[in-house]
Amino acid sequence: MDAFEALADPTRRQIVAMLAARERNAGDIASRFDMAGPSISRHLKVLRECGLVAYRAEATSRVYRLNEQRLSEVQQWMQAQLDICRERFDRLGEHLDRMKKEEESDAKG
Amino acid sequence: MDAFEALADPTRRQIVAMLAARERNAGDIASRFDMAGPSISRHLKVLRECGLVAYRAEATSRVYRLNEQRLSEVQQWMQAQLDICRERFDRLGEHLDRMKKEEESDAKG
């Protein structure tokens, strides 16, 4: 499952948001959801496998952290589409400006 | 289906990218995929219903365009998480700087 699919799930987005603020162990994360432990564990696995989070073992617990790099890749795709869209919009503005000027000079000439 | 789920599908992301560049009618979009027309039509419906695209009727065809606003909302969520993550990282940097300074003044004193 890729990062886009992983982020499609609201529970996983919440986990990402939690880890953006600070790292947490699996139990801490699970305790904040009204959902069985194994279900959260699976969500964490999905996030791990697509590279959105990583963890380190610490005694019996696993401390998860967000992988800012992978999230950034997704963000950049969104940004790129917006840029393309807005750049086109800007061009349209310029185009209309040109049309307006030509119209004015036509009126004069 | 919300915008995050809609963007989880690669075909729909391609459509979004196509429409970021310029508006296109349904047939034009469909022709660029090795997939039956109705399948693309369904993808367009999903994108419509979550507000990522809109269309206007033009003769027998429907001209689709990207709704930059909705895409922007998704982008902003990503950005917010990254900001939180990076702000924390910056704080850590400052913290380490403080520690280093204290260490230095300890060495002197």
Add this chain to the structure above:
DNA sequence: GTTTTTGTTAGCTTGACGGCTAAATAGCAT
């Protein structure tokens, strides 16, 4: 070494998604 704590894996069920073909709808042309 057994028990406790913490977390993951296995196995099952259910519901939704995404593809297809066939049929319906809507505008345009003749």
Add this chain to the structure above:
DNA sequence: ATGCTATTTAGCCGTCAAGCTAACAAAAAC
């Protein structure tokens, strides 16, 4: 009116995601 083109809707099917419970693994504590 009839047919032509563009697009969507209906209905079907296979796959897969996400939830649950029960079982397993590994480190820590006693």
